[in-house]
Amino acid sequence: MAEPKQTLLTKLQSLFHKEEQTENKYIQKREEKTEEVMKMQDELADKEAHVKGIHKMKMLDEVTEETYKTEQKELEQLENKLAEARKELDLIDQYKHEDAKKILGQLEEVRAEHEHEERAEIRKIRLEMLQAKLEYAEYLIEARKRYYEVTQPKRKVDQLKDKLGIKRRIDVSGGFEKLHQVDLSENERFYCEQLTFQQHELFRVLEDGTPPEILRTAVDKAKKDGVLK
Numbered sequence: 001m002a003e004p005k006q007t008l009l010t011k012l013q014s015l016f017h018k019e020e021q022t023e024n025k026y027i028q029k030r031e032e033k034t035e036e037v038m039k040m041q042d043e044l045a046d047k048e049a050h051v052k053g054i055h056k057m058k059m060l061d062e063v064t065e066e067t068y069k070t071e072q073k074e075l076e077q078l079e080n081k082l083a084e085a086r087k088e089l090d091l092i093d094q095y096k097h098e099d100a101k102k103i104l105g106q107l108e109e110v111r112a113e114h115e116h117e118e119r120a121e122i123r124k125i126r127l128e129m130l131q132a133k134l135e136y137a138e139y140l141i142e143a144r145k146r147y148y149e150v151t152q153p154k155r156k157v158d159q160l161k162d163k164l165g166i167k168r169r170i171d172v173s174g175g176f177e178k179l180h181q182v183d184l185s186e187n188e189r190f191y192c193e194q195l196t197f198q199q200h201e202l203f204r205v206l207e208d209g210t211p212p213e214i215l216r217t218a219v220d221k222a223k224k225d226g227v228l229k
Contacts, residue, residue, distance in 0.1 A: 008114040015110065019103045026096040033089050040082045044075075051075045140195075144175040184218050193218065 051071050058068040148155075181192040193214060197205070201212050222228040 008110060008117060011110045012107065012114060015103055015107050019100065019107075022099050022103065023096065026092055026099075030089065030092045030096075033085060033092060037082065037085045037089060040078065040085060044078050044082055047075050047078050140179075143179060147175055147179055182218070184214065 051068075054063060054068050054071045057063045058065060179195070181194050184191050184193050191214075204210050204212070219228060
């Protein structure tokens with residue numbers, strides 16, 4: 001029996017959180033170890049210069065062989081310590097990669113369980129968008145009806161004039177011609193906004209989650225002017 005959708009989503013979110021926490025721990029540890037390595041490199045450079053000076057002094061019989069060997073041994077210990085720290089840096093990267101792969105395997109297992117729910121949810125989203133499109137079409141039909149109602153007197157007057165031979169054409173535009181776009185021209189800027197989504201607008205809405213800015217501006221202005229609620 002398949003697990004409830006919320007349980008699967010909770011598992012996925014938990015694994016995502018675990019991966020993020022694990023990665024952050026490795027990043028922090030690597031930063032600390034890198035700083036440690038850099039300090040040791042500086043110490044090693046200073047120690048090498050110091051041991052070189054001791055070696056010169058030994059050659060001039062200014063220090064004993066034992067003193068030089070002690071300093072040399074400390075230098076070798078520092079070199080070994082630095083080599084170990086560098087190895088740990090490599091191991092941090094290796095362990096980080098291994099842990100990430102392990103979590104990825106767990107994610108893929110849960111993801112496979114969740115795949116059916118994902119497909120069903122995506123189909124539902126698409127159908128809801130289709131429903132919204134139908135509702136928009138129904139709203140346009142209602143808008144068309146209101147348009148013809150408000151223009152009916154002028155249309156009838158023009159029809160009567162045409163019948164009497166006073167006027168040979170009717171000036172009232174059809175629903176599509178008059179309503180398919182909105183004039184948003186201001187000052188010397190001429191612009192008409194289409195009532196259908198253009199491809200680039202649809203892309204922005206679905207990819208970026210951003211509505212066309214000109215729509216928001218126009219609607220906000222109409223609300224401010226009291227035309228829209």
